[in-house]
Amino acid sequence: MEGERNIYDVIVVGAGIEGSATAYSLAKDGKRTLLLEQFTLPHNRGSSHGKSRITRRNYGARTIYANMMKEAFELTAQLETECREQLFVNCEYLEYGPKGGSLVTESKQCLTDYHVPHETFDVKEQRKRYPHIELPDNYEFVLEKTGGILRADKMLSAFQSEFVRYGGTIRDGEAMLDLFPGDTVSVKTTRSVHKAQSVVLTLGAWAAKFLPRLGIKVKLQPEEIKVYYWKHKDNSSRFDHKTYPAFFTKTAAGKYTIYGLPEDEYPGLVKICLHEGSSTDPDKRDGTKNDWVLETMKLIIATHFPTLEKEPTIAETCIYTNTPDKHFILDVHPVWKNIVLGAGFSGHGFKLSPVVGNLLAQLATGQRPSYDMSPFRIHRFFKNKL
Numbered sequence: 270m271e272g273e274r275n276i277y278d279v280i281v282v283g284a285g286i287e288g289s290a291t292a293y294s295l296a297k298d299g300k301r302t303l304l305l306e307q308f309t310l311p312h313n314r315g316s317s318h319g320k321s322r323i324t325r326r327n328y329g330a331r332t333i334y335a336n337m338m339k340e341a342f343e344l345t346a347q348l349e350t351e352c353r354e355q356l357f358v359n360c361e362y363l364e365y366g367p368k369g370g371s372l373v374t375e376s377k378q379c380l381t382d383y384h385v386p387h388e389t390f391d392v393k394e395q396r397k398r399y400p401h402i403e404l405p406d407n408y409e410f411v412l413e414k415t416g417g418i419l420r421a422d423k424m425l426s427a428f429q430s431e432f433v434r435y436g437g438t439i440r441d442g443e444a445m446l447d448l449f450p451g452d453t454v455s456v457k458t459t460r461s462v463h464k465a466q467s468v469v470l471t472l473g474a475w476a477a478k479f480l481p482r483l484g485i486k487v488k489l490q491p492e493e494i495k496v497y498y499w500k501h502k503d504n505s506s507r508f509d510h511k512t513y514p515a516f517f518t519k520t521a522a523g524k525y526t527i528y529g530l531p532e533d534e535y536p537g538l539v540k541i542c543l544h545e546g547s548s549t550d551p552d553k554r555d556g557t558k559n560d561w562v563l564e565t566m567k568l569i570i571a572t573h574f575p576t577l578e579k580e581p582t583i584a585e586t587c588i589y590t591n592t593p594d595k596h597f598i599l600d601v602h603p604v605w606k607n608i609v610l611g612a613g614f615s616g617h618g619f620k621l622s623p624v625v626g627n628l629l630a631q632l633a634t635g636q637r638p639s640y641d642m643s644p645f646r647i648h649r650f651f652k653n654k655l
């Protein structure tokens with residue numbers, strides 16, 4: 270039998286951005302913490318790899334997240350100070366769409382309500398500022414001065430290295446095979462059995478497979494997302510982050526949502542992607558049928574970004590894990606309160622990871638969460654069935 274000494278305060282399973290942020294928060298708070306990861310770190314099989322993510326205060330009408338974004342920026346700045354790396358590039362953030370439409374109206378409202386510096390302008394001004402984007406005359410633009418790019422791979426590794434610096438233990442290349450609830454939770458892995466007072470499951474797309482084994486039958490849908498980098502036709506650098514912002518918009522016909530980031534990670538290449546993809550299985554991701562995504566993106570590039578080449582120069586792959594309402598799951602298990610669930614980040618969880626990490630750590634240690642957790646509770650999916 271293992272002695273008291275070998276029982277962790279908390280085991281966090283899954284070292285993506287949400288699990289790593291949680292483990293960091295726990296270790297910083299003096300908790301004896303183990304972070305388990307099935308793959309050898311770093312890896313690109315989940316949702317947190319890659320060089321960049323967008324961050325912004327603008328969350329449109331989704332105030333539950335807008336409430337958290339001020340703190341997310343502050344905590345990211347703290348992490349930057351601790352790891353002595355630049356994690357945030359303040360290139361600004363632009364949302365645009367038809368004048369009077371919900372996208373721009375809600376953006377303006379959100380930024381006004383939260384007193385975030387921003388500007389609005391029309392297509393005439395857009396053509397002066399960002400001449401490489403082609404749009405209909407009725408578009409309107411909301412530019413958030415505080416938004417920008419997070420250097421994603423650096424932020425992930427900062428959480429992990431600071432976690433170790435605060436005394437935490439990482440065991441990578443070690444998958445959780447099974448979990449045995451109780452006053453002390455046992456986690457059986459490919460190498461050992463570990464015990465803790467509580468466990469946090471941040472399994473990314475693999476939550477869709479594992480949570481049903483704990484009786485949680487929420488529909489979590491992993492979706493493969495293609496990440497494309499496009500080169501300027503005349504080979505010169507035009508989407509520089511000193512002059513171009515990160516952006517999010519709907520196409521002119523309103524059918525597709527796209528987002529983009531100016532040149533930062535790869536010189537001369539701008540990242541522009543479709544905000545949707547095909548359903549996938551994280552263990553069979555490479556067989557996902559996704560030709561339609563590339564064809565759709567090529568059409569969008571030819572229509573709205575005519576100065577870019579017709580084919581992407583680099584294609585990468587990532588996964589969204591969507592809940593039915595696209596809101597996160599941050600909760601304790603309905604029966605075993607020392608099993609904490611962080612799942613379904615639905616393609617927008619990176620920027621919020623410092624806050625999510627604190628909240629999951631609070632749930633794992635019986636502290637009162639610092640935000641209203643009702644929008645994130647798992648019971649919302651079962652309301653009419655219980």
Ligand SMILES: Cc1cc2nc3c(=O)[nH]c(=O)nc-3n(C[C@H](O)[C@H](O)[C@H](O)COP(=O)(O)OP(=O)(O)OC[C@H]3O[C@@H](n4cnc5c(N)ncnc54)[C@H](O)[C@@H]3O)c2cc1C
Binds near residue numbers: 287308321472474475
């Ligand atoms: C293309 C793309 C663009 C995005 N853009 C943005 C953006 O601009 N802004 C933003 O805020 N968010 C963005 N997101 C969303 C954000 O990246 C995700 O919400 C976030 O990375 C989810 O992290 P996670 O920790 O839940 O999942 P993951 O990163 O997948 O981590 C889960 C980890 O758990 C491990 N694991 C699973 N099962 C086990 C097991 N049994 N044992 C041990 N380990 C296990 C996995 O290997 C994995 O490492 C984007 C996502 C994608 C794919």
